[in-house]
Structure formats: C-alpha cells, structure tokens
Amino acid sequence: VKATVAFIGLGNMGLPMATRLISGGHSVVGFDLSEEAQEKLAEAGGLPVATARDAVPAAQIVILMLPNSAIVETVLLRDGVADKVQEGAVVVDMSSSEPLATRELANVLRERHAVDLVDAPVSGGVKGAVNGTLTIMAGGREDALAKVTAALAVLGRVTRVGDVGAGHALKALNNLLSATHLLATSEAMLAGQLFGLDPQLMLSVLNSSSGRSGSTENKWPNFILPQTYDSGFGLRLMVKDMKIATGLCQQLGLPSPLGEGSVRLWEEAAEHLPATADHTEIARWLSDKS
Numbered sequence: 001v002k003a004t005v006a007f008i009g010l011g012n013m014g015l016p017m018a019t020r021l022i023s024g025g026h027s028v029v030g031f032d033l034s035e036e037a038q039e040k041l042a043e044a045g046g047l048p049v050a051t052a053r054d055a056v057p058a059a060q061i062v063i064l065m066l067p068n069s070a071i072v073e074t075v076l077l078r079d080g081v082a083d084k085v086q087e088g089a090v091v092v093d094m095s096s097s098e099p100l101a102t103r104e105l106a107n108v109l110r111e112r113h114a115v116d117l118v119d120a121p122v123s124g125g126v127k128g129a130v131n132g133t134l135t136i137m138a139g140g141r142e143d144a145l146a147k148v149t150a151a152l153a154v155l156g157r158v159t160r161v162g163d164v165g166a167g168h169a170l171k172a173l174n175n176l177l178s179a180t181h182l183l184a185t186s187e188a189m190l191a192g193q194l195f196g197l198d199p200q201l202m203l204s205v206l207n208s209s210s211g212r213s214g215s216t217e218n219k220w221p222n223f224i225l226p227q228t229y230d231s232g233f234g235l236r237l238m239v240k241d242m243k244i245a246t247g248l249c250q251q252l253g254l255p256s257p258l259g260e261g262s263v264r265l266w267e268e269a270a271e272h273l274p275a276t277a278d279h280t281e282i283a284r285w286l287s288d289k290s
C-alpha cells in the first residue's frame, strides 16, 4: 500500500531517503529550513511546503531526519507538527537522537496528542541512503512499527531492537564504536606510513586480518587516502553521537574510559576544524597534530 509520507529534514541523508520513497511510489510532502533542499525535493518529484506543520495533515507516516533531539522536539512540539498529525498516523524519528529524550517525547506524544512515536535511526551513510541499503534500528510498539515497515523497507533493512528509544541507544553505541575504530585506525595508519609501509598495501592486508573494520574497509580507502573527505557525515554530528553514548554510560553508572578518551580527542579535533568538516577529517587532523 502506497502512503503519503511527510518528510521533515532534507539534508545529506533526508533528501536521498525522500527520493527513494518517491521512486518506491509513495507521495512525499516535505519541509526543510533550507530553500535549496526544498527545491531539490521538488526536482525529485516531491511536494515542498512552507512550514513543517503544512507537511503533515495528509500523511499516514511522518518521518523526521533532523540533526538532533532538541530540534526534533522543537519541530514536533513548538512548531506544532504534533497538533496536525492525523489520527492513526505514526511519527518516525530517523535522526540519531538521545534515547532517554526519545522515551520522554514518546510519552508526551502519546498522552497529549494520541500519536505513536517510533525511533528508527540508520547506519550506512549517504551511499546507503541513495541505494536503499541502510541498516534501520527500530524502537517502539510493534503495532506502530508494523504500520511503517513497508515504507521503511524501501530505505533499508529494518530490525526492531526494543521499545521506544532502543534504536537511538543502539545507534549512539554504534557510532561510539565507529568513531573509536576510525581514530585507532588513523593512529595505526600514521605509524605504518612513518615506518615506511605503503598505505594501500597496509589496508589490503588489514582487510583480511583481525584489525579490519568499517574504517579500514570503507572510510580509509574511499574518503581518506584519496583526500576527498566527502563521506557526507559531519564531524560535529559524530561528536554529538559519541556524547550521547558516553552520556548513556554515565546514566547507567557504567565507567567508559575508552569512550571518554575517544570523545576528548574528537572534541579537540572539532575545536580545530571548520564547522562543516567531514568526520573523516579526523585522520588529517591527527596527522597534522603529530
């Protein structure tokens, strides 16, 4: 069954995701603060509207792909989107938001607006968004998730990982791992090159050895060695995700010395790099710092 989807947040990830939904036969009504993003939605066959509120009245599914929890809350509660959601529609926060904030937001939406919230953050980057190969980590009530699974399946593989907030918790932990792998890989690549090893050769051997990760398989060969640094995932967004994960550890009373150390280095990099830096520029920063 084809749905009308409201899509709010048409950035690096949101625009290609909305485009896939359109290609999959869904009607997409979208909003972004950026005029350029609005124009691109129209080019892709979607309908841009003047405010976030205007996007939702006809939608069975309301997808948010925004920078963080604070903005998700503002859009839903202060900008009045939640007031306009039709009965029985489901709100899906696909942003990488804070799990505990998501739980509270879900309660507010249920009690004040009779609306279900599903969290469904993603991994797989801009490439995964373009190709519909994202890993989608969903949290929320099974009946609510069931209403949106067919549409989400156009974007990637959906796994329900628990109740509302569970997807956001897993996503933050994934990114803490991913960021820490990237930092560790960058240190090792730097040391190897200083010793005289060829970086291409290093990667090809590491990729059939136990030190491999998404950083050796994807980030180093595709964005760092070619010096393009154009993964489409901002360094500041990565730092946000890492802090969500270490914050969660603190809330759970669990020490995370490795994660904390990794966050400190990434924050230092964020201070020194331009606001628009790609997260893969951590490798360049580390090399310059050394």
Ligand code: NAD
Pocket: 008, 009, 010, 011, 012, 013, 014, 031, 032, 033, 034, 037, 052, 065, 066, 067, 068, 071, 074, 075, 094, 095, 096, 097, 122, 123, 124, 125, 126, 231, 232, 233, 234, 237, 238, 241
């Ligand atoms: P982005 O900065 O490219 O896009 C965010 C968009 O939200 C922008 O177009 C911005 O104009 C819009 N926006 C901000 N405030 C708004 C508001 N109040 N109303 C309407 N639009 C508003 O970010 P992105 O890379 O697309 O990431 C979006 C989310 O997905 C983040 O939570 C990020 O951590 C997560 N994520 C990103 C990637 C990636 O590879 N880029 C991968 C997985 C998850």
